[in-house]
Amino acid sequence: QVQLVESGGGLVQAGGSLRLSCAASGGIFSNYAMGWFRQSPGKEREFVAAASWSAARTDYADSVKGRFTISRDNSKNRVYLQMNNLKPEDTAVYYCAADRSRALHTITSAYDYWGQGTQVTVSS
Numbered sequence: 453q454v455q456l457v458e459s460g461g462g463l464v465q466a467g468g469s470l471r472l473s474c475a476a477s478g479g480i481f482s483n484y485a486m487g488w489f490r491q492s493p494g495k496e497r498e499f500v501a502a503a504s505w506s507a508a509r510t511d512y513a514d515s516v517k518g519r520f521t522i523s524r525d526n527s528k529n530r531v532y533l534q535m536n537n538l539k540p541e542d543t544a545v546y547y548c549a550a551d552r553s554r555a556l557h558t559i560t561s562a563y564d565y566w567g568q569g570t571q572v573t574v575s576s
Contacts, residue, residue, distance in 0.1 A: 454479040454550050454565040461546060461570030464538055468574070472533040474548030474567060482506070485551040486524055486531040487563060490544035490572075497547070499558040501533060511556045516542075538574045545569040 460472040472488070487502040501522040502511045510522055519538075524531040531548055549563035557563065 454484070456548050456550060456565055456567035458546065458548050458567045458570040461572045463573045463575065466539055466574055466576050468538050469534070469536045470538065470572060472535065472546055472548075472570060472572075474531045474533075476529045476531070476550065479550075481524075481529040482526045483552065483554065484565075485554045485556055486522075487549045487551065487557065488522060488531075488533045489547045489549060489560060490542075491547070491569075492544040497560050499560075500546070502551075502556045502558065503531065504556060505554050509556055511558065513558075535572070538572075540574045540576045543572060543574050545571050 455478045457475045482505050485504050488500040489497050490500050491497040499513050503522045507524045519536050521534040547569045548567045550565040551563045
């Protein structure tokens with residue numbers, strides 16, 4: 453059983469930056485591909501970014517390409533999401549997730565473990 457805990461969310465003005473962190477425990481971190489998703493009120497949870505076990509491969513939603521960067525440090529059992537040039541439409545609860553298949557997936561059903569989420573609010 454893998455436990456995931458996100459941190460780093462907060463309130464930021466449009467154009468600002470935040471770095472989210474997700475700490476994993478209870479499993480061999482390098483066995484998992486990791487993803488970030490987000491969910492706004494009244495909307496479905498949507499894919500943001502994913503990284504393979506070594507982060508040699510990454511994938512991003514079109515809406516965040518060029519602004520967000522996913523990375524991971526397997527020695528620290530952590531995955532990160534650097535978010536730059538934030539926009540009000542990025543406001544959401546952000547979740548990290550772990551995928552035992554180690555493949556890069558963009559759908560929520562492919563992920564086996566989820567964190568509780570961290571709120572990101574971008575003011576205009």
